[in-house]
Amino acid sequence: MADRKSKSTGKGASPAAPKRKAKAAPPPKAEASARSRAAVARQAKPDLAAVRTQIDGIDREIQALIAERALWAHQVGKAKGKLAAAIDYYRPEREAQVLRRVVDRNDGPLSDEVLVRLFREIMSACLAQQEPLKIGYLGPEGTFSQQAVQKHFGHSARGLPLVSIEEVFDEVAAGNADFGVVPVENSGQGTIQSTLDMFLTSPLKICGEVELRVHQYLLSRTGHIEDIERVYSHGMSLAQCKNWLRHNLPGVHKEAVSSNAEAVRRAKKSDDAAAIAGENAAHVYGMQVVAGPIEDRSDNTTRFLVIGRASFPPSGNDRTSLMVSIRDQPGALYRILEPLARRNISMNRIESRPAHGALWQYAFFIDVEGHVDESPLKDALAEIDDFAGDVHVLGSYPVAVP
Numbered sequence: 001m002a003d004r005k006s007k008s009t010g011k012g013a014s015p016a017a018p019k020r021k022a023k024a025a026p027p028p029k030a031e032a033s034a035r036s037r038a039a040v041a042r043q044a045k046p047d048l049a050a051v052r053t054q055i056d057g058i059d060r061e062i063q064a065l066i067a068e069r070a071l072w073a074h075q076v077g078k079a080k081g082k083l084a085a086a087i088d089y090y091r092p093e094r095e096a097q098v099l100r101r102v103v104d105r106n107d108g109p110l111s112d113e114v115l116v117r118l119f120r121e122i123m124s125a126c127l128a129q130q131e132p133l134k135i136g137y138l139g140p141e142g143t144f145s146q147q148a149v150q151k152h153f154g155h156s157a158r159g160l161p162l163v164s165i166e167e168v169f170d171e172v173a174a175g176n177a178d179f180g181v182v183p184v185e186n187s188g189q190g191t192i193q194s195t196l197d198m199f200l201t202s203p204l205k206i207c208g209e210v211e212l213r214v215h216q217y218l219l220s221r222t223g224h225i226e227d228i229e230r231v232y233s234h235g236m237s238l239a240q241c242k243n244w245l246r247h248n249l250p251g252v253h254k255e256a257v258s259s260n261a262e263a264v265r266r267a268k269k270s271d272d273a274a275a276i277a278g279e280n281a282a283h284v285y286g287m288q289v290v291a292g293p294i295e296d297r298s299d300n301t302t303r304f305l306v307i308g309r310a311s312f313p314p315s316g317n318d319r320t321s322l323m324v325s326i327r328d329q330p331g332a333l334y335r336i337l338e339p340l341a342r343r344n345i346s347m348n349r350i351e352s353r354p355a356h357g358a359l360w361q362y363a364f365f366i367d368v369e370g371h372v373d374e375s376p377l378k379d380a381l382a383e384i385d386d387f388a389g390d391v392h393v394l395g396s397y398p399v400a401v402p
């Protein structure tokens, strides 16, 4: 395996290119790659030292390419002109496109999810060359919200743990955080009403969504299930593990607290208490895993929204969240939905919440496919606007990549 450093010729790069100039690598030939994979698979008992030499060579190439990519990403920064801060360089639509291509190219053996995670980390590190993004989330450390931040923005972003969903909105609106990540719904438990209600008055935009597979673990100081007399967790997590708790800890006292991390903090104080939280919290707080995963549904997933102060262009596969307040007249909701249906625009979700300041009036939260700057959604919205009341676009954003 050749060392890429010796391959870099510097020819053909623009004057503004990085010092160690990149020669565009030829796209890997699918056939050759399939042949070499087959050759690897045929080796019944490969020689360990020889295999490690192969891996060392590949690592050298990967490292050189990552460094080269980082230099080019820095060039992108310069191409965008002199900007004030990291947030000005962040491009969620471009990141989504890069990740979708990673998924399209993937033919194993690693899963899409694993490859996307690796590429997100690379982009996160590339962006942090300017300055790390600061992301507010519902803390403390060790919550699923923190995991959602890391999944979406990578580990080079700086997490800012905050005490409530309201505070996440406030800190982003005040400019103390670049973006915020807030939970909005769980596959089994439904909507997190407090998040939706914030949009009734907040000027912030939805800039992205994150889907996080949520695995719950029972954690305690001793690690022995027979010691447990009390279980703490966030109400949502207790609900997600209801059947497991009924079968495995019947008669044990369950108590809902403000977050899973708070539950772990309490459980850490005595041997007869336990907490339900993510496995990550066991490492953060030095607890033993008693059992897990213990969620009742194996597809237990929480969807988070990324909130920010700006809107971004289309990525090619986008979703738009709308907040609509209808006039009090017959068929008003139908007249909002009809222009969407007529244009074959899929509606992913509709939810009503009591509107602020008006008794028995409701705001409808509607998620549809498409971006507000593109037809057919743009045309449908123009038509709805004409008669239905207030249509407020909460944001158009890339559909979550796994």
Ligand SMILES: O=C(O)C(=O)C[C@]1(C(=O)O)C=C[C@@H](O)C=C1
Binding pocket: 073, 076, 077, 089, 090, 091, 092, 094, 095, 098, 122, 123, 124, 126, 127
């Ligand atoms: O393409 C860009 O606009 C970049 O800034 C580069 C890059 C990347 O590493 O690919 C980095 C950060 C942006 O959020 C999007 C992509």
